[in-house]
Amino acid sequence: MQVIEAKGFKLPLVGLGTWTLQGRDCTRLVEQAIRVGYRHIDTAQMYNNERAVGEGVRASGRRNEVVVVTKVQPTLLAPHDLERSVKESLVSLRLDVIDLLLIHWPNPRVPLAETLGAMAKMKREGYTRAVGVSNFTVALLDEAVRVSPEPLVCNQVECHPYLDQDKVIAACRKHGMAMVAYSPIARGQARGDELLSRIGAAHKKTAAQVCLRWLVQQGIAVVPRTSKILRLEENLAIFDFELSDAEMKEIAGLARPGGRIVDWTYSPKWD
Numbered sequence: 001m002q003v004i005e006a007k008g009f010k011l012p013l014v015g016l017g018t019w020t021l022q023g024r025d026c027t028r029l030v031e032q033a034i035r036v037g038y039r040h041i042d043t044a045q046m047y048n049n050e051r052a053v054g055e056g057v058r059a060s061g062r063r064n065e066v067v068v069v070t071k072v073q074p075t076l077l078a079p080h081d082l083e084r085s086v087k088e089s090l091v092s093l094r095l096d097v098i099d100l101l102l103i104h105w106p107n108p109r110v111p112l113a114e115t116l117g118a119m120a121k122m123k124r125e126g127y128t129r130a131v132g133v134s135n136f137t138v139a140l141l142d143e144a145v146r147v148s149p150e151p152l153v154c155n156q157v158e159c160h161p162y163l164d165q166d167k168v169i170a171a172c173r174k175h176g177m178a179m180v181a182y183s184p185i186a187r188g189q190a191r192g193d194e195l196l197s198r199i200g201a202a203h204k205k206t207a208a209q210v211c212l213r214w215l216v217q218q219g220i221a222v223v224p225r226t227s228k229i230l231r232l233e234e235n236l237a238i239f240d241f242e243l244s245d246a247e248m249k250e251i252a253g254l255a256r257p258g259g260r261i262v263d264w265t266y267s268p269k270w271d
């Protein structure tokens, strides 16, 4: 599995997204994903599946080879809440350490420096090996880098061909951070796309594979989710072909206003 290296941390380019996966099905998928070669599993406190994810990781027998990412809920970003919730995450996961801990969404009610101070403390005290952020705009990213006591490894944001994320990609590069694409196949929309299917046919690949390849070929990590064992391998088989410059450009042309799936201004009830 190819990795992207940021701030000395190695993040496998393809991870398994686990949002909506629950219980035994989730455990089975995580275990099977690791069996077929995944080395990066993406969960979050909000997904309510850390227990099932942890079980799958342990059942794989390859815990030490896998990067487990979890995210702190935006309502728990005050230092005391954050520290308590991270300890709870570890209990749920039943792992000794989280590999990469992210702020799930910024919360304007809690000063960023305080949250990042608490994240750094979690790292220093051995609860997580690395820290990063998710859903951070360019401006927030600049601020986070300025005030974080520990290096920030990544920014995980919505990214797929229907959404122009060039500015945030450039900001990640500027700060030496990994860009991680969530909803990388646009929640399945890529599947029926005419252009992606046509390019896929030329490479004997599916539209979803072309979509994922377009991202990893730009050095962007991806965390596609599937509930189907068969698709685990499909979403991983994207390292044996290359898109031409013309194909890369054509796919970038799919970006359109309103292409965003997850509302960037989404604000959970902060109280």
Ligand SMILES: NC(=O)c1ccc[n+]([C@@H]2O[C@H](COP(=O)([O-])OP(=O)(O)OC[C@H]3O[C@@H](n4cnc5c(N)ncnc54)[C@H](OP(=O)(O)O)[C@@H]3O)[C@@H](O)[C@H]2O)c1
Residues within 6 Å of the ligand: 016, 017, 018, 019, 020, 042, 043, 104, 134, 135, 156, 157, 181, 182, 183, 184, 185, 186, 187, 188, 189, 191, 206, 208, 209, 223, 224, 225, 226, 227, 228, 231, 234, 235, 262
């Ligand atoms: N940080 C954040 O705020 C944030 C927000 C959203 C998501 N995420 C993370 O990113 C992960 C992925 O994003 P997502 O779940 O929103 O969407 P996604 O991975 O873009 O799409 C998932 C959908 O695509 C389908 N699919 C998967 N592989 C396919 C293939 N090869 N061909 C055709 N269809 C395929 C799945 O259906 P089947 O199950 O039927 O295969 C599912 O309906 C999440 O699970 C989560 O871990 C993070």
